[in-house]
Amino acid sequence: MTDSRAGRLVLQLVVPVALVVIWWRTSSGSTSFFYPPLSEVIDSLREDWLFAQIPTDLVPSLGRFSAGYLLAAAAGVGLGTLIGLSPRLRLATQPVTEFLRAIPPPLLLPFAIVTFGLGNDSKILVIALGSMWPVLLNTIDGVRGVDPQLLDVARSFQLGWRMRIARILLPAASPKITVGLRTALSVALILMIISEMQGSTNGLGFRVLKAQRSFDTAGTYAGVIVIGVVGLVVNLGFLAVESRVMRWHRGARGLLEL
Amino acid sequence: MSAQVRRRLRTEAVVLPALGVAVAVAAVELAPRLGILPRQSFPPFSEIFGALAGLLGDSELWGAVRDTLSSWALSMVFAILIAVPLGMAMGSSRVGALLMRLTIDFLRPIPSVALIPILVLIYGTQPSIKVALATLGATFPLLFQAMYGVADVDPVAKDTARAFGLGGWSRARRITFPSVVPYLTTGLRISASVALILVVTGEYVVGVAGLGREVLIAQSGGAYDRMYAFIVATGVLGLGVNLALLAAERRVLFWHASQRGQGADE
Amino acid sequence: MLMLDVSHLSKTYGSGSGAFTAIGDISLSVVAGELVCIVGPSGCGKTTMLRCLAGLLPPTSGAVSLDAQPVTRPPRQMAVVFQDYSRSLLPWLDVVGNVTLPLKAAGVRKPRRLALAGDALAAVGLAEHAHKYPWQLSGGMQQRAAIARALAYQPEILLMDEPFASVDAQTRAELEDLLLDVWTRFDITILLVTHDIDEAVYLADRVVLLSGAPAIVTESLTVDLPRPRDQIATKEMPEFAHLRAHVFAAVKAAGDQARRDAASEASAPDAAAGVAVGPDAAA
Numbered sequence: 157m158t159d160s161r162a163g164r165l166v167l168q169l170v171v172p173v174a175l176v177v178i179w180w181r182t183s184s185g186s187t188s189f190f191y192p193p194l195s196e197v198i199d200s201l202r203e204d205w206l207f208a209q210i211p212t213d214l215v216p217s218l219g220r221f222s223a224g225y226l227l228a229a230a231a232g233v234g235l236g237t238l239i240g241l242s243p244r245l246r247l248a249t250q251p252v253t254e255f256l257r258a259i260p261p262p263l264l265l266p267f268a269i270v271t272f273g274l275g276n277d278s279k280i281l282v283i284a285l286g287s288m289w290p291v292l293l294n295t296i297d298g299v300r301g302v303d304p305q306l307l308d309v310a311r312s313f314q315l316g317w318r319m320r321i322a323r324i325l326l327p328a329a330s331p332k333i334t335v336g337l338r339t340a341l342s343v344a345l346i347l348m349i350i351s352e353m354q355g356s357t358n359g360l361g362f363r364v365l366k367a368q369r370s371f372d373t374a375g376t377y378a379g380v381i382v383i384g385v386v387g388l389v390v391n392l393g394f395l396a397v398e399s400r401v402m403r404w405h406r407g408a409r410g411l412l413e414l
Numbered sequence: 415m416s417a418q419v420r421r422r423l424r425t426e427a428v429v430l431p432a433l434g435v436a437v438a439v440a441a442v443e444l445a446p447r448l449g450i451l452p453r454q455s456f457p458p459f460s461e462i463f464g465a466l467a468g469l470l471g472d473s474e475l476w477g478a479v480r481d482t483l484s485s486w487a488l489s490m491v492f493a494i495l496i497a498v499p500l501g502m503a504m505g506s507s508r509v510g511a512l513l514m515r516l517t518i519d520f521l522r523p524i525p526s527v528a529l530i531p532i533l534v535l536i537y538g539t540q541p542s543i544k545v546a547l548a549t550l551g552a553t554f555p556l557l558f559q560a561m562y563g564v565a566d567v568d569p570v571a572k573d574t575a576r577a578f579g580l581g582g583w584s585r586a587r588r589i590t591f592p593s594v595v596p597y598l599t600t601g602l603r604i605s606a607s608v609a610l611i612l613v614v615t616g617e618y619v620v621g622v623a624g625l626g627r628e629v630l631i632a633q634s635g636g637a638y639d640r641m642y643a644f645i646v647a648t649g650v651l652g653l654g655v656n657l658a659l660l661a662a663e664r665r666v667l668f669w670h671a672s673q674r675g676q677g678a679d680e
Numbered sequence: 681m682l683m684l685d686v687s688h689l690s691k692t693y694g695s696g697s698g699a700f701t702a703i704g705d706i707s708l709s710v711v712a713g714e715l716v717c718i719v720g721p722s723g724c725g726k727t728t729m730l731r732c733l734a735g736l737l738p739p740t741s742g743a744v745s746l747d748a749q750p751v752t753r754p755p756r757q758m759a760v761v762f763q764d765y766s767r768s769l770l771p772w773l774d775v776v777g778n779v780t781l782p783l784k785a786a787g788v789r790k791p792r793r794l795a796l797a798g799d800a801l802a803a804v805g806l807a808e809h810a811h812k813y814p815w816q817l818s819g820g821m822q823q824r825a826a827i828a829r830a831l832a833y834q835p836e837i838l839l840m841d842e843p844f845a846s847v848d849a850q851t852r853a854e855l856e857d858l859l860l861d862v863w864t865r866f867d868i869t870i871l872l873v874t875h876d877i878d879e880a881v882y883l884a885d886r887v888v889l890l891s892g893a894p895a896i897v898t899e900s901l902t903v904d905l906p907r908p909r910d911q912i913a914t915k916e917m918p919e920f921a922h923l924r925a926h927v928f929a930a931v932k933a934a935g936d937q938a939r940r941d942a943a944s945e946a947s948a949p950d951a952a953a954g955v956a957v958g959p960d961a962a963a
Contacts, residue, residue, distance in 0.1 A: 249434050266633045342525065
């Protein structure tokens, strides 16, 4: 059964389909407050999330997420390159970075709230500050691990330092950097949600919290499902971009079926 | 490498990190005093340090540490019990892997913190919420590491063992398990870090006992030096857990590596 | 007319008791249009020397000059082909991308870049593979791409560090002939370091023999074999065999001497300049 494509697809779908069916059957006649019928959850999804709350909550959430993530990526790669290129700078910054990265990212939230308030900028700062670490550390690793022969090639053909960094160093470090960017994605998502659960007026996290506080169980489930879908789509999007941009890396390691 | 160069590198290895720390401390001390950061909400380093020093004798800190660590330990146990068997099963069976792939790939990107509202709704603000949260988050990295570890076992070694008549359990013990152990230790370290973060997050967001809640209490009460002291304490705890696991990993793998060396001669 | 002039080059790594002198005293010159091969025993510092000539490594003493200009950093008129093509071609660029990158850095405009690349790729026989990636090509083809990259750069002199060491014998023969073809067609000077004695005699106008570390030039041998060379005809000639035997004997003697030196220094209780770092570190 594992040999045919159709067979593999069926196997993969068995468990998810079964879970959904079980959920539906066990909840359909339910009068329990905590376990509403799946049909109610779907209703809530349809009414609220398709399409009313998309502009009011989904869009601002994704906007903050994107802004924070891009900031984290830029800062992480920029600083990481500088630190990776200079062994002295690396030694000097190591204890501080090791300590700062050990702080659970959600605990950056009190720092931001207390210092910068509850506004949009504060949230974006938290997302950026918290998700920067995987990018920074992986960039440092990646830059340090660049094959010195590649740099010899760059020098022998008289590449200026700008080209050396942009066209040799960063591409060579990009496999490691990509790993960091992927981890940062999950962290940014978590921070986006948590930051919206504290003194927010819109957003995915806000909506789910609101549903919970008004004891709207179906709405809470619905909100969680939406968050899950957003997480899934964002990850798939990242994977799609990565598989295009990093195709050369899989090829170089002999992992492409050509 | 000449002796002079070696000496210079040794001094640099001590002086430069110290310099870095000194600069950071100076920055945290001066920024609020010079108004770069708001003085009322961001205390200078000396005040934070003072609050932290005061906490060390305070039973509140150690009680909170105990709450956080015990929840963390519990969630790790659950995560191991779920992730290791499931991951190894998925790694060794194509059918098993296919059955679970989609479900796991779907569940994996869901931020576990998104489940907080549901858990709070159903169970109220109980400590078990943070254990549930941490278990969920810690399961996935360990699961994947277990999967990769089993899948990575040298098939030639397995065949050889079978050809020599080693039974299933013997094969598992001598071939599969030693190969998986490095993956498991890596997975444990990653999971431990994730679990600690989620425990503290749960404490902060939901308000259950532990370091996270101490941060919340200090924040609401405006005692910002205490708040940062607790944040620093959490960072130190995280560092400590990670270092302890690194040391343990080195010992386990050292033992494992030498045992493998012996195994080759048997 | 002189093109490349090397005067009393020496290179010592480290200092004090851990010092290792890879190059003792090397002087040689290369005339424009020559094809010179440098041979020596393993670990004699051939790669160190090449890196000094290429401006990638500052010598401890001595001077290198190209067209009467001192070489302190990689000169524009020089291109290098490294031994390990898998670590010198960029895996994220296709062949054309790799070949045109140095031209881009030099500020050459796109149409001209593509034209130069096209000529170079045609010369090495890679025209149909221009849009493939290095990891899609065989070892021999990858080294051709590296050669094309050097050619498109339009250097006056090409330095090659054991360029055919990592390919099989058949591919090596093809690449040697390709090199000869390219040498006449593009009218460049070539300095090639190799440990393959047959290759050195087959390709060269002159063979320069190095001793073991600390390396010095023991001999400079003119190769009088007729051109164009042919893998079968030339290698059948008695002169080829004589030259080859001569070079082989010299390299073997140098290698034996190096081993004797290493052994005597290891057994000497207070060696002044001990070979603490192994010879392999230099090459």
